[in-house]
Amino acid sequence: MILHSDKLKLSVTSEIGRLRALLIHSPDSGLGKVVPSKAQDWLFEDIVHLDTMRRNEYDYYIKLLLYFLDPGKIQGRLTDIDTTENDRNFYKPDHADFYASDKVIEIQTLLADILEDRVIREKLTASVCAIETCNYRLQQQLNEISPVELAKIFISGSIDKDQMIFAPIPNLIFSRDIGITINNYILLNKPAKKARSRETLLARYILFNHPIFEAYQNNILEITEPIQHFLRPGKDQDEKTTLEGGDVMVVSPNHVIIGCSERTSVSGAHEAVKLLFDNKVVEKVTILKIPHKRDYMHIDTVFTQVKRNTWVLLGSLAKAELNKDLQDPITWFGDKKQKDKTEIVQFSIGKNKPRTFDSIEDLLNDVSVNDLQSKEKTNFIYSGNNTFPFDAREQWTDSCNLLALRDGVVLGYDRNDKTVEAFKQNGFTIIKVADLLQQFESGTLKPHDMTNTLILMPSSELSRARGGFHCMSLPLLRDDVL
Structure with missing residues (x-):
């Protein structure tokens, strides 16, 4: 059954507006x-351990999201779900009791929906088989599999319980990295x-073909390689055009922060800036370069916003020295000697000279005070x-x-005890999700x-x-921060 939502609206103008x-x-398997x-x-x-991840961890995430975003799908059902033998599959689209929300939207559902169209199914199957180097007979076999089962195969790589035909894509659980909603646009990634x-x-086919995104197809922005990129020498990461959603933060309606990290290159950030400015999506983009280390990976592993005047961040990267002599976004970050330094440069439409910040704290304080008009002192939880x-x-x-x-209500892991202490010291109530769900119910x-x-x-x-x-x-709709 195809998910239709006449009410779906794309609009994300901050990191903290009420999630809708x-x-x-x-x-998945x-x-x-x-x-x-x-x-x-x-x-x-x-x-x-998949079963533990599903039953004892991610299951809580789905239930919590439903209480906040679509309570009609969960209110009054919690006891039944928790005592059902198959509750581990409550959130999977092929389960009889799948919640089927148009607010907490499962990517696998959207994929199965578009595969109902025979033309799309054959095109997508051919594309998947091309990048996975499948033989022609397997491609023909996949074309005849039901859309629901085919969606599972494309994601898990398994044609049945025992036979894998290509590698899984376990990182799809990190849905933010496939794209990011910026106002009423979606910027697709380039991994x-x-x-x-x-x-x-898969994300590209869903966004361009699923009916819930039909009104926004002209607002889907794709990162492309510069002209004649294939003539560039070398295979170094810095020479490639890459961008992932974890390096993009929409901090206000007119301001986006883009990280240059292990996964997002200078060229990728540069192409994103051009796309956002050319399409008048925002007026200001800050490029934040962090050390290219697996420890950090994306900027959202280093900091995220908690409320209008509060951020959680890694203190050891909070301060940095900058070279303020360079003016251009490519040359600014192109010096390999600066690879492990944090640098912050802000570009604005109509301003010839970029603005620099001495530290991540300075940037985030500027966002809170000047972009979000916070009247309170900016707080940092480390x-x-x-x-x-x-x-x-x-x-x-x-x-x-x-x-x-x-604003002010956030999810985090229970294992980070010292960080939890810091939240308590900053006046936050701490509650375990299991206790919270019982109170909601x-x-x-x-x-x-x-x-x-x-x-x-x-x-x-x-x-x-x-x-x-x-x-x-991957937030699609948040209330504006007033």
């Missing part, structure tokens, strides 16, 4: 087939690693309470990668009544995948 709709992808010898090729640091090529292909070695340990397990459901607390709260999510397996809830969300 988002794209997610719940853990492919995550349970990652082997140690291929884990790093598939961008995983470790192997995970740095081959392991994510199929994700991008990973590990800014204490070594807990700052680095907890940043590695995504203490800085939080998802705001509304009983009616003793309502989501819209919550303020200044860190919701702790179980994380023994999810944290092994090296991504937090900011990574596991």
Whole structure:
């Protein structure tokens, strides 16, 4: 059944406006087939226990999102879901009790929807088989598989329980990296690693072909390589045009921050700036270069916004020295001697000279005060309470990668104890998700009544995948921050 939503509106103008709709992808069987010898090729640091990740961790995420975004799908059902033998599959599209929300939208559902069209199915199957080097007979076989099953195959790589025909795409759980909503546009990514090529292909077909995005097809922006890029020498990452959603933050209606990191190149950031300015999507873009290290990967592993005047960040990267003599976005960050330094440059339409910031803190304070008109002092909550070695340990397990459901209400992992202490010291209520769901179900607390709260999510397996809830969300609609 094709998901139609006449009410779906694309609009994201901040990181903290009340979340109304988002794209997610719940853990699929492919995550349970990652082997140690291929884990790093598939961008995983470790192997995970799939059933634990589903039943004891991600399941809470889906339930919480539904209470906040689409309570009619969950209110009054919690006990039944929790005591059902098959509750582990409550959030999977092929399950009889799938929640089927048009606000908490499962990517696999959208993929199955577009595969109902025979022409699209044959084109997408041919494209997948081309990049996965499948033979022609297998391609013909896939064309005859039902859309629901074919969607599972394209994502998991398995044609049945025992037979894998190509690699899984376990990183699809990190839905933010396939694209980012900026106002009423979507900027598609251009991944740095081959392991994510199929994700991008599937996302492109969904966004350009699914009816819920029909009104916005002219607002889908694709990063392209510069003309004659194939003539450039060398294979160095810095020479490629790459951009991933974890390096793009919409901090106000007219301002986007783009990170240059292990996964987003200078060229990718440069092409994104041109696209955003040429299409008049925003008036201001800040390029933030962080060290090219696996520890950081994207800027949202280093900082995220908690509320209008509050950010969580890694203290060891909070300060940086800048070279202010360079003027151009390519040459500014092109000096390889500066590769492990943090640099921040802001470009604005109509201004010939870019603006620089001495530190990440200075930039984030400027966002809070000047972009979001905060009247309160800007507060910084530090990973590990800014204490070594807990700052680095907890940043590695995504203490800085939080998802705001509304201004001041955020999700984070329960394992980052020192960061939790820092939240308490800054006046935040701390609550475990299991306790919170019971309060929602009983009616003793309502989501819209919550303020200044860190919701702790179980994380023994999810944290092994090296991504937090900011990574596991692609917001499509947020309320404006007034």
